[in-house]
Amino acid sequence: MAPFQSFIFARRTNFQSRKSNSEERYRFAEERLVQWRGFSTALIRPRGFAVGPTTQQPRTCRLCNRQHNIPMTMYPADVLRHVVDVHCHPTESYVPPESMDRLGIRVCAMSTHRDDQSRVCNLALKYPEKVIPCFGHHPWFCHHISLRAAPKREHYRSLFLREDQPAADSLAAFEELLPLLPEPLPLEDVLSGLRSNFMRFESTAALLGEVGLDRIYRVAYDYYASPRRLSPFTIPLDHQLAILEAQIDLAVELGRSVSLHSVKCPQPTVTLLDNLKLKHGRNWSNIRIDIHSCSVDPQVISILQKKHPNVFMSVSTTINGRSKNLKALIAACDPRRLLIESDYPVIDGNLARCVEILDLVAETKGWTKETEWLDEVEESHWGVVRRLEANWNVFKGERGM
Secondary structure, rough: OOOHHHHHHHHHHHHEEEEEEEHHHHHHHHHHHHHHHHOOHHHHHOOOOOOOEEEEEEEEEEOOOEEEEEEEOOOOOOHOOOOOEEEOOOOOOOOOOEEEEEEEEOOEEEOOOOOOHHHEEEHHHOOOOEEEEEEEEOHHHHHEEEEEOOOOOHHHHHHHHHOOOOOOHHHHHHHHHHHHHHOOOOHHHHHHHHHHHHHHHHOOOEEEEEEEOOOOOOOEEEOOOOOOOOOEOOOOOHHHHHHHHHHHHHHHHHHEEEEEEEOHHHHHHHHHHHHHHHHHHHHHHHHOOOEEOOOOOOOHHHHHHHOOEEEEEEOOOOOOOOOOOOOHHHOOHHHHHHHEOOOOOHHHHHHHHHHHHHHHHHHOOOOOOOOOOOOOOOEEEHHHHHHHHHHHHHHHOOOOO
């Protein structure tokens, strides 16, 4: 069993051992998010999630990270059916059937690497009314993809033993890391796999995601170890860009919208989008780009949306809740190109996070919160859920879901 397969197998075994206990599932999510993002667990778990119309409950505020009474709306079931969580990772943990049965919203389930494309596919096939599948290769794993045929050592050496990588003890670190890395996957095979998955969901709104750029991520010796030990290596931005552009080219060809990760890369992201617009011409407008858990400056999103009518933005309390700019970012976003997400790895936690960000968007934009769902409402009287659903319908294009 290859090293990559070995730690995936161990990870799956860990999921199976945590099936029955919801408390264990939350604890596992906390472990994963602390490892992934350096979160405090106080930012992760929903506290006192209420089922009344609007109640004051002692919960941890994601804006100040303190416990106090915060109003949280619980929308009626007929309203929740129109909520779309545009970015989450349910297949990062075990998905209990009972959790999916009671899930009252729709979710866009992201893929990130070679192993979880099939898990997302299977979840969407099992729950087609609730899950929009998203296929793609995340920048944290794009070093596993080769741009040309090369032996394993040569491929990884070309990425990690470069002049722009750390010099001190880099060779020793490379020799320790190399046996833990999988055989590189040719980019042609990656694109072929994506194409096959999109063809399988030809009539649905399947997206390209999660893909993107990340300037600060350091490659772990064992990504799934706890605690995780990081190598000195980052993934060269030119390699990330090549992998990302190839995936987006396919998305343009097939008319699939994109969930885009952009961390500490505002200018490379702006430049990439400008270049893609020139490259694809009128076809560029056939897809939409969602900058997920958007962390760019409010001025940058305003500039991007003026230059690119197909650029959307989604926000989450899981990631953006720590940012002092969150309200300013929501205020700066074109109201017709704003979406919400949970960016959460346990399906039981998606609803609470979506309600949190719905409430914040409604407050910031001055939109009402629906207490019932009416079939015919004048646009001037649309509430937050109806407005965001309209945005989602534009984002996904003509396909279903």
